[in-house]
Amino acid sequence: MSGSEFLSIASIISLGLLTFAFLLTIIRIVRGPTLPDRVLALDLLVAIGIAYIAVGAITTGYFLYLDIAISLGLVGFLATVAFARFILHRGMKNRQIEIDEKKKEKEAAR
């Protein structure tokens, strides 16, 4: 078996593995009990997408795909940061409301 034959077989195997990983991650996105679980699964989905594009670059021999993979990583990072800030602000707001209600209850008890 020559090197290029092994490379094409390896790319088929790794694409199969990545597809299986993709499906398992989608199950977590659909099922995920809370919002941070889904955001985390989306983060993994972006990483698997980068791996897909890299395998595509190797099989086609068209290495310009590498730039697309890098920029997809950048977009995924920014998306996760934005989601994290959203979760933080929303959670702090809810928590502040709870604390205010507790204070009111205490004052009413007096």
Place this chain on the structure above:
Amino acid sequence: MIVQVFQYLAGGLMIVGGLFSLLAAVGILRLPDLYTRMHAVSKAGTMGAGLMFVAIAVVSFEVSVILRAFAGFVFLFLTMPVSAHLLARASLLAGYKPSSATDITDLDIKELEE
């Protein structure tokens, strides 16, 4: 001859990277709560995508492609753990509790409420 050796190496790296990605996906499906799932994503997921970049660097015999693949590899290894840590901190402060099997001794959540 040397081209063949590098092609075999790149094929092996691709398969190992695919296995790492699959491991991350199994981890995110099987682990009990958000904070343990974060381990699977930020370690195995990063490794899975990073090994594909290494495979590109090995199989292409061009300096520009190797440098770009290395840059992508470093960028991925810098950003994925940072984003996972940021998400963990945000969800902990927002009040998402870890599973009951987790024993927190270093984090005082009550302190943040006051």
